[in-house]
Amino acid sequence: MTSLVDRYVFTALRRIPEQQRADIDRELRASIEDAVDARVDSGETREAAVESALTELGDPERLADRYAGRPAFLIGPDLFPLWRRLLTTLLWTVLPIVVTVGVVAQILDDPEIGKIIGGAVTGLITVGAHLCFWVTLVFAIIERTGAGKADISARWSLKDLPKYEAHRATLGQLISGVVWATLLIAGLVLQQFTFTDVPVLDPANWAFWWPVLIALLVLRIFYHVWVHRVGGWTRAVAVVNAVLTVAYTVPLVWLLATDRFFNPEFHGFLDVEGADVRSWLSGILVAVLVVGGLWDIVTTAWRAERARRGLPTKIPGTGGYHY
Amino acid sequence: MDATLAGHLQELRRGTVVVASLTVLRTPGYGYSLLETLSRAGFEVEANTLYPLLRRLEAQGLLTSEWNTDEARPRKFYRTTEQGETIAETLRGEWKRLDTAIGDLSTGSDPISSDPVNSDPVSSDSISSDPINSDLGSDQ
Incomplete structure (x- = not known):
């Protein structure tokens, strides 16, 4: 039969590195016996003295952690x-x-x-x-x-301090917006004539949808110029952006989903072991359009709301470990 | 006891057990005897903190130990090394310095606060040099 002291010492030693065990075993037992003797001398029964001495020593696993110098936490305040x-x-x-x-x-x-x-x-x-x-x-x-x-x-340094967006729309945003829309218009027109022998996109849409798309992209250019002249992100800007984005996303998604986007005569898609690359590409384009459109609407609205409240918006990629 | 006070007291007392142990163990002693001495002297220290602390101080070379098997119960006796004594001396000096500094602050506050020209440099100086915080920081 094992005594309480044995059980206590075994439990503590289990979590102590092997090479320290023998020494701590001896020392801990001596210390416990000393404490028990002192309590017996002051009138307690031996059994009660053992119980109270061990109780005072507390959780043996905690004691073992202290002996082994192990941190009693998973991740400390440094990390x-x-x-x-x-x-x-x-x-x-x-x-x-x-x-x-x-x-x-x-x-x-x-x-x-x-x-x-x-x-x-x-x-x-x-x-x-x-x-x-x-x-x-x-x-x-x-x-x-x-x-x-x-x-x-x-160590933290001033370099880790995040940068914040000016509430003004920058010249860079104006230029990139205008250039992007212009490139899309140019690409849409040129693919009809120059890139490939047969146009990639369905020529039937020149009757209605492609001119509409070009008109929307031109509006987009005006929008960017307007944002720059307004000078910042306002609620009006957020609403116009949302309307414009929905206006070109919905028809494009519809064209893609009903298979009216690509030219049926165009067979230049990569042939990947008989897989239907065209419908895959359509699916991916739909996802990009929907996710990208939603992202654009939400971030613009978010910027406008923060600008309205006078709150700073952090520029992604600045500020130490932030991305 | 008020939990806030208890927390601050604990912060303040942290580290005093090391000075006290290094000072007491100039004459060799074993775990339980040191525990008794310290609690009689008014240091609130628990066995499960003190015993591991002794081994840590030994590993740092501030204490040395020896098993005494002369008596019926073999006991591990610890004794402060030269290095331990040097460090204890420095720590006691720091303790006295802090005691004096706090005494100066509490007794000297009245005449200084009545003199607005003098009060600024003194108070800002004692804050900017900040020996207490920097010591705590390097200790952890």
Whole structure:
């Protein structure tokens, strides 16, 4: 039969490195016996003295941690801020990509709403759990071994301070917006005549949709000039942007979905082992248009709302570990 | 006791056990005897903190140990090394300096605050040099 003291010492020693065990074993037993003797001398029964001495010594695993000098935490205050920043950055960048790719693949494979939502939720939880687990594991290992800890918990300096957007629309935004729209118009017109022998896009749409698209892109150019002259992101800008974006996204998606976007006479798509590259490409374009359009509408509205409240908007890619 | 006060007291007392142990162990002693001495002297220290602390100080070379098997119960006796004594001396000096500085602050506050010209340099100086915080920072 093992005594209480034996059980206590065994439990503590289990979590102590082998080479220290014998010495701590002897010392701990002597200390416990000393404490018990002192209590017996002051009138307690031996049994009660053992119980109270061990109770005072407390949780043996905690004692073992202290003997072994192990931290009683997973990630300490040195690494915690970096861990939090890295994890939030990863979750915000990886999860949207995973969900988007998953949804597009599901749409192409079997566009049933239940499967699409189910797949998105499953992907979100699975990938999210993996990210949290592996990042935390790596940080816990760094915390315990100390390897590379000095490098990654580098001192904060002014260089790590984020930059914030001016509430004004910049000249760069004006130029890139105008150039982009101009290139799209040029591309739409030129593909009819020059790039390939047979036009890539359906020439039948010149009767209505392509001129409409060109008109919308011209409006887009005017929009960029207008934003620049207004000088910033206002509610009016957000609304006009949303209307314009919806105006060209909806017809394009409809053309793609009903197979009226590409020229049926054009057979220049890569032949990948008999796969229907054209419908794949259509699916991907639909996803890009929908996600990109939503992104544009939301970020512009977000910018306008923050500008209205006078709140600063951080420029992505600035500020230390932020991306 | 008020939880806020308890927290601040704990912060303040952290580290005093090291000075006290290094000072007491100039004459060799074992774990339980040191625990008794310290609690009689008014240091609130628990066995499960003190015993691992002794081994840590030994690993740092501030204490040395020897098993005494002369008596019926073998005991591990710790003794402060030369290096430990040097460090204890420095720590006691720092303790005295802090005690004096805090004493000066509390007794000297009245005449200084009545003199607005003098009060600014003194208070800003004592804050900017900040020996307390920088020591705590390097300790952790």
